[in-house]
Amino acid sequence: QVLQLRVHRFDQRPVLAINPPCQVGFPELQRRFPIRPLRPHFLPRLLLRPRSTDEVARALAYCSERGIPVVPYGGGSGVTGGAVPTAESVVLDLGEMNRILRLDAENMTVTAQAGVLLKDLEAWVNERGFITGHYPQSIDVAQVGGLVATFSAGQFSTKYGNIEDLVAGLEAVLPSGEVVRVEYAPRRAVGPDLRQLWVGSEGAFGVITEVTLKLFPKPADRWLQGYAVPSMRQGLTIIQRFMQAGWKPAVVRLLDNVEAARLLQDTLPGEEALLILLSEGPEGYAQVEGRALDRTVREGGGRALGERPVELWLERRNDVHEFDQYIQMGIIVDTIEVAAPWSRIADIYEQVTVRLKAEVPELLVIMGHSSHSYVQGTNLYFIFGAQPPRDPAxxxxxxxxxxxxxxAITRTCGGTICHHHGIGKLRTRWVPEELGSAYPLLRRLKQALDPHGIMNPGTLLPRA
Structure with a gap:
């Protein structure tokens, strides 16, 4: 049954396509499973490319019966190693499950297979007068199923919500091969919301094969403005004020002095931070919201910089070439995103930046921004670079x-260790402490759904 799929078996030699005839050599293999510094790296023993839910179900049932580990693979844009194969694993590449299945214009939903690229889905619904409202930096390469599985957050999330708010329904396959569907309803009070079982599951419970997303009408009105604010702490206070007053602009982005200089190609005075705001909605909506936001920012000590800072960010927001260049140079670089209530978020920012500068002599740069805000709190996204020691060890x-x-700083301050990049294989060591008394429940859930432990071993949960 498995060999009816597109199957590619490989070890350290060029890949041999078993059925149908299709050569996959090392260039494609390296593209799909790139070596990333300081990340575990293995080539899987087998690559399966299903085209349907039925093929996924048969593959999982086959692997489960034989205890073969399976790693679901989407666009490969994750940064915490969730889709990195283990040495003995089979990779389930969902890229050929790429059909947009149906649009429900009356109820404003769209249903697509898990392998559909978000950029393609966005373009498709745009042509029909809608938007998804979900714009992560990885939009060009991320697939719909992977976005759900990794708890994705888009750059316009303050207005439209994160992926958990946008999933209207889904289909998934359990490790046993059983297919589970959760149909859309505007609200369902029939036990726990089973959609959320799969959001952030990172392939540990099974494979998402189909997703129904909520849609929004194309906005008719837009307002944008950049501001210099006295400091990160004051900028966070300003955001808290307008969020708790009931305003929800699509983009709320606060860049510290260092990151602002990268965007503006100029330095703001002192410790000033850059606040980027963008509002959109039906005719007239954005202008009303914009006036209220402008008043709140000015009352908090902000000074207007015009629309250009927002335009610069919109032009460059998905560009990661600089990051890749530093990696090629051998610089130790990475990003870490956390979140906390308003009462502690500024403390986390200040403690992280001060302590890293004081305690890590190899540190070259630490910068950060807030980009996803809520009534009760916000996130912080740190970017760091460090000089590698001469001794590779x-x-x-x-x-x-x-x-x-x-x-450690985040946990001490009552924050969460992860906002939207996922746990992957990178953060698992901190999961038990973060979840506390709820951690055994997550373990039991994994055991119940995946009794043979085949699904993405070492991801989301530490190895037992």
Whole structure:
């Protein structure tokens, strides 16, 4: 049954396509499973490319009966190693499950297979007068199923919500091969919301094969403005004020002095931070919201910089080439995103930046921004670069010393260790502490759904 799929078996030699005839050599293999510094890296023993839910079900049932580990693979844009194969695993590449299945214009939903690229789905619904409202930096390469599985957050999330708010229904396959569907209803009070079982599951419970997303009408009105605010702490206070007053602009982005200089190609005075705001909606809506936001920012000590900072960000928001260049140069670079209530978020920012500068001599730069805000709190997204020690064995020590400090500060301040990049294989060591007394429940859930432990071993949960 498995060999009816597109199957590619490989080890350290070029890949041999078993059925149908299709050569996959090392260039494609390296593209799909790139070596990333300081990340585990293995080539899987087998690559399966299903085209349907039925093929996924047969493949999982086959692997479950034989205890073969399975790693679901989407667009490969994750940064915490969730889709990195283990040495003995089979990779289930969902890229050929790429059909948009139906649009329900009256109820404003769209249903697509898990392998549909978000950029293609967005373009398709745009042509029909809608938007998804979900715009992560990875939009060009991320697939719909992977976005659900990794708890994705888009750059316009303050207005439209994160992926957990946008999933209207879904279909998934359990490790046993059983197919589960959760149909859309505007609200369902029939036990726990089973859609959310799959949001953030990172392939640990099964494979998402189909997703129904909520849609929004194309906005007719837009307002944008950039501001210099006295400091990160004051900028966070300003955001808290307008969020708790009931305003929800699509983009709320606060860049610290260092990151603002990268965007503006100019330095703001002192410790000033850059606040980027964008509102959109039906005719007239954005202008009303914009006036209220402008008043709140000015009352908080902000000064208007015009629309250009927002335009610059819109032009460059998905560009990661600089990050890749630093990696090629051998610089230790990474990003860490956390979140916390308003009462503690500024403390986390200040403690992380001050302590890393003081305690990590190899540190070259630490910068950060807030980009996803809520009535009760917001996130912080740190970017760091460090000089690699001459001794290669010391590189990992430097890397983990930064991660460990950020995680410890966040937990001490009552924040969460992860906002939207997922746990992957990178953060698993901190999951038991974060979840506390709820952690055994997550373990039991994994055991119940995946009794043979085949699904994405070492991801989301530490190995038992």
């Amino acid at each position: 010391e590189v990992e020590r430097v890397y983990w010393s930064i991660w460990e400090r950020v995680m």
